[in-house]
Amino acid sequence: MSRPKKDDQNRMQIKKTEIQDTFAEAFEMWGARVIITADTKQWARAAAASMTGFATSVIRCKLEAAVESEIPEEDTPDGRPGISVLLFTMSQKTIAGQLIDRIGQCVMTCPTTACFNGLESEKSVSVGGKLRYFGDGHQISKLIDGIRSWRIPVMEGEFLIDDKFGIQPAIGGGNLIIFGPRKSTTLRASVAAANAMREVAGVFLPFPQGLVRSGSKVGAKYKGLIASTNDAYCPTLRAVSNNSVVPENVEAVYEIVVDGLSEEAIKESMRRGMRAAAEKGATMITAGNYGGNLGKFHFHLHEIANGKSK
Amino acid sequence: MSVTHLKLYTKPEVPLEAEMISPTVFASLSQSGIEHLNVMHGNVKCNLGDFFKVTGKGAAEIHVEGDLSGVKLIGAGMSEGKLIVDGDVGMHLGAGMSGGEIEVMGSAGDWVGPEMSGGRITIKKNAGHMVGSAFRGQSTGITGGEIYIHGNAKNEIGSAMRRGLIVVGGDAGDFTGVNMLAGSIIVLGELGIRTGAGMKRGTIVSLQDAPILPSFEYSCTYHPLFLRLYFRKLRENGFRRKIQDKHLNGKFKRYCGDGIELNRGEILLFER
Numbered sequence: 001m002s003r004p005k006k007d008d009q010n011r012m013q014i015k016k017t018e019i020q021d022t023f024a025e026a027f028e029m030w031g032a033r034v035i036i037t038a039d040t041k042q043w044a045r046a047a048a049a050s051m052t053g054f055a056t057s058v059i060r061c062k063l064e065a066a067v068e069s070e071i072p073e074e075d076t077p078d079g080r081p082g083i084s085v086l087l088f089t090m091s092q093k094t095i096a097g098q099l100i101d102r103i104g105q106c107v108m109t110c111p112t113t114a115c116f117n118g119l120e121s122e123k124s125v126s127v128g129g130k131l132r133y134f135g136d137g138h139q140i141s142k143l144i145d146g147i148r149s150w151r152i153p154v155m156e157g158e159f160l161i162d163d164k165f166g167i168q169p170a171i172g173g174g175n176l177i178i179f180g181p182r183k184s185t186t187l188r189a190s191v192a193a194a195n196a197m198r199e200v201a202g203v204f205l206p207f208p209q210g211l212v213r214s215g216s217k218v219g220a221k222y223k224g225l226i227a228s229t230n231d232a233y234c235p236t237l238r239a240v241s242n243n244s245v246v247p248e249n250v251e252a253v254y255e256i257v258v259d260g261l262s263e264e265a266i267k268e269s270m271r272r273g274m275r276a277a278a279e280k281g282a283t284m285i286t287a288g289n290y291g292g293n294l295g296k297f298h299f300h301l302h303e304i305a306n307g308k309s310k
Numbered sequence: 311m312s313v314t315h316l317k318l319y320t321k322p323e324v325p326l327e328a329e330m331i332s333p334t335v336f337a338s339l340s341q342s343g344i345e346h347l348n349v350m351h352g353n354v355k356c357n358l359g360d361f362f363k364v365t366g367k368g369a370a371e372i373h374v375e376g377d378l379s380g381v382k383l384i385g386a387g388m389s390e391g392k393l394i395v396d397g398d399v400g401m402h403l404g405a406g407m408s409g410g411e412i413e414v415m416g417s418a419g420d421w422v423g424p425e426m427s428g429g430r431i432t433i434k435k436n437a438g439h440m441v442g443s444a445f446r447g448q449s450t451g452i453t454g455g456e457i458y459i460h461g462n463a464k465n466e467i468g469s470a471m472r473r474g475l476i477v478v479g480g481d482a483g484d485f486t487g488v489n490m491l492a493g494s495i496i497v498l499g500e501l502g503i504r505t506g507a508g509m510k511r512g513t514i515v516s517l518q519d520a521p522i523l524p525s526f527e528y529s530c531t532y533h534p535l536f537l538r539l540y541f542r543k544l545r546e547n548g549f550r551r552k553i554q555d556k557h558l559n560g561k562f563k564r565y566c567g568d569g570i571e572l573n574r575g576e577i578l579l580f581e582r
Contacts, residue, residue, distance in 0.1 A: 078538045079558070114535055140513070140576075142494065143473065144539050157532045 004305040012302050017278035017285060019301050024175045024270070025289035026297040029064075029088040030095045031170030031261055032125075033118035035071065036107055037082040044070075047113045048083040050106035055087070056206045057257075059216070059227055063089045063098045064172055064259055066204035077116045078160070084118055086204045088170050088259050095167050096125035103161065104131050108152070114160040117147075119261075121166030128161035171297050174203075174258040174266040177215065177233060178277050179284040183252040187211075189280035190254040196276035202265035203258050212255040218290065230288075250283055263297060271304050312368015314344065318376025318397075320361045324352035325400060329383035331358075333391025333410060336369035379419065385412045388429065401438070404431045407455070417461065426455045426474070432548075436461035439483065442476045443469035450491065452476075458547060465502065468495045471512070475540075479549055487514045490575060496540060498552045509568050509575035515540075517557055517580045526567030531581050533561050 004014045012019040036051070038044040048067050055065035065087040076082035087102070089095045107115050108131065117124075132139040132150040140151045141163070148163035178193060180186025194210030197203065220228030231241040233253045238244045246253065256273060260266040274285050287301055314336055327350040330336075336344055345359030358364070362374075371392045378384065379398040386405040398416035404423045412431045420438035423431045424445055437459045443466055444451035451471040458477045465483035468476045472491040477498070484502035487495050490509035501520035506512075515537065522528075541553045562578040 078535060079542055080538075138574075140511070140574075142513075142536055142539075144475075144536075144543065149536065149539075151534075151536055158535060160535045 004302075006302075010302075012305060014275060014278035014305060017274075017282045019274060019305050020284065020286040021300075021302050022287050023289055023292070023301065024173070024287035024299040025292060025295035026171050026173035026175075026266070026299060027090075027295045028297075029058075029090055029170045029172040029259065030092045030167055031086060031088045031119070031259075032095055032099055032165050032167050033068065033261075034085045034087060034099070034103065034107075034165065035076060035082050035116040035118040036085060037076045037078050037080040037114050037116070038110070039080060039112035041070065041081040041083075043110060043112045044081050044083045047107045047110035048085050050110065051085060051102045052087075052206075053106070055102075056208070056212075058088075058090050058172070062094070063087060064204075064206040065102070066206045068204050069198075069201065078114055080114075086202075086259070086261070088172050090172075092123075092167065096127065096130075099125065099127045099165055100130050103127060104134070108134070108154070108159045108161070111156055115162065116149075117162040117165040119166035119168060121168040123168065124164040124166045126163065127165045128163045131161060132163075168261065170259065170261050171263060171266055172257075172259040173295060174260065174270055174297075174299050175288050176256045176258075176270060176273050176277070176301075177253060177286045177288055178256065178282045179247070179250045179253050179286075180282050181249055181251060185281050186250075186252040186254055189277040189282040190256060192280040193273035193277035193282075194256050196272040197256060197258055197269040200260075200265050200269040200272065202262055203260035203269045205256060205258055207257055210256050212257060213252075215253070215255040215288065245286070247284070255288065263299075266297075267299060267304050270299055270301070271307065274301065274305050313366050313371045313373060314341075314368060315365045316358075316362040316372065316374045317365075318361060318374070318378060318381075319363050321377065322351055322361060322380045324380070326351050326361060326381045327383050328358065328361075328381050329386035329405075331372065331374060331381075331384045331393070332386065332388040333369040333372055333393060334387065334389045336372060337391075339369075341365070341367055379417075382419075385410075385431075388412070398435075404429070407431075418459075420464070422459070422463075423452060423455065423457050425450070426452045426457075428454045430456045430458070432458045432460070434460050436480070437463040437478075439464040439466055440469060441467045441478075442471055442474065443467070444471075444489075452493070458549075460548065462499065467497075468493065468512075471495075477544060477549070479552055482516075487512060487575075490514070494540070496544070498549065506568055506575055506577050508571055510572040511574045513576050513578065515562070515578045517552075519579055519582070520577070522565050522577065522579075523567065525569040526565040526577060527569065529564040529566050531561050531563050533559070534564070534578060537562070537578070 052065040068084040071082035128150040135152040152159045215230040216227040217230045330347045347358040382400045388407040389409040395414045401419040417435040418437045460479040462480035470489040471493040481499035482497045490512040492511045496515045561581045565577040
């Protein structure tokens with residue numbers, strides 16, 4: 001693995017990729033981890049895909065969610081193939097409603113599935129305890145090793161779900177912005193970065209395959225629009241945007257957003273992402289921020305690439 | 311870890327009531343204090359030291375050795391610690407216990423864990439009647455905790471139980487789960503007759519076929535997923551040989567009842 005190098009002007013490179021001396025600005029969120037199991041991996045994936053649909057950004061989706069990892073059957077509560085899903089919202093108040101809606105509409109409806117809490121935390125919210133009313137009085141609770149779960153009768157048999165799901169403070173908005181000489185090269189480097197970032201436990205990448213091509217800035221020339229295209233990063237606007245940061249030899253730019261349950265997990269994910277993108281020929285890597293005035297968490301690329309933490 | 315050893319050297323001629331053999335009681339006592347605890351030998355007040363040789367100190371764990379089939383109420387009211395009996399025990403083991411763990415290497419008499427609310431009791435051999443039951447005249451049996459009988463148990467297991475888990479590795483007698491309010495009873499062997507009579511809610515499971523009361527009605531044959539959670543837990547608690555993959559993945563016949571009560575209880579019988 002290539003180590004980052006710095007010259008005397010504080011410019012950093014990993015292989016031939018320039019790592020800009022900047023930081024990703026991230027925000028406080030609230031997170032939950034849901035374990036979905038099913039008779040087969042395919043059904044667990046189907047439920048997870050449905051549950052994490054339209055969950056890319058809190059800007060319009062109200063939450064961010066994605067698959068964290070697949071879980072081998074020996075490690076799931078019921079011994080069946082499983083998938084871990086992370087789901088974050090901007091406030092503690094809204095997370096229970098999102099869990100109830102998404103599990104109720106996307107997991108309970110999916111054949112053969114069951115749903116378990118995957119986060120041990122001091123705080124928890126009632127999810128199965130609310131969805132049980134779908135059983136219309138025929139639901140049955142079981143208390144196994146101190147964990148209450150509900151058996152809700154459905155047309156296939158029963159839907160099994162934990163009564164409570166743990167929630168904890170989380171972080172949303174870690175990011176890398178990857179530049180490349182051609183679209184194909186940039187895409188390849190960004191996909192490699194996303195794949196490497198996803199391997200870290202406790203993080204997820206909420207956008208399609210982890211990538212965003214329509215990175216946004218705050219506000220717009222149009223009244224009422226809270227976000228608009230990030231013209232500084234659009235290669236087509238290099239000649240007309242006053243604040244373009246796209247070098248002449250760059251054809252495409254992708255952003256990878258990473259949310260996580262801890263700062264350490266996000267840092268490790270970003271570190272792996274930078275290295276993987278550099279291995280695949282990215283020209284430059286930077287990160288998005290708002291001048292440090294909005295988000296509580298600042299992930300500095302040079303420190304992360306060097307393996308240091310602030 | 312602090313361990314106190316008790317060795318029975320005088321076998322009681324009539325039942326000995328020894329509810330003070332409990333980590334909860336021993337916690338604050340010296341060895342001499344333990345020897346001078348009062349026990350009832352029939353209607354005669356005696357000292358624990360008259361029957362048991364006491365060694366060691368502390369109460370995190372108590373080891374009792376000998377044929378205690380005439381000793382009643384061991385571990386009654388226990389709330390913490392561990393009690394291991396290397397031999398048989400008499401009636402009312404762990405009566406009303408709320409926490410901790412009792413392990414009996416031999417068999418137990420009637421009324422194992424009556425009205426317990428927490429903790430765990432394990433009997434490596436057989437148990438008598440009324441395991442995990444309500445006392446006569448009471449409307450509610452155990453309200454929590456777990457009882458594992460590795461051998462057979464007799465009649466009225468889990469009578470009027472409201473919560474908790476009772477597992478019988480062998481056969482059960484008649485009236486298993488009679489007047490049950492909720493909770494789970496799992497019998498890996500045969501059930502006797504009149505299972506679940508008068509049950510309101512709750513679950514009775516057997517890996518064998520069983521006679522079903524006419525006040526129960528067959529619903530369907532299906533795979534109850536929640537049983538996998540119980541069965542995986544039981545495999546980790548010494549029942550691995552008896553719970554095979556076919557049980558873990560198999561189907562069960564579901565009977566709902568008791569129709570003369572709420573009709574919200576269920577009997578699940580493994581489909582062979």
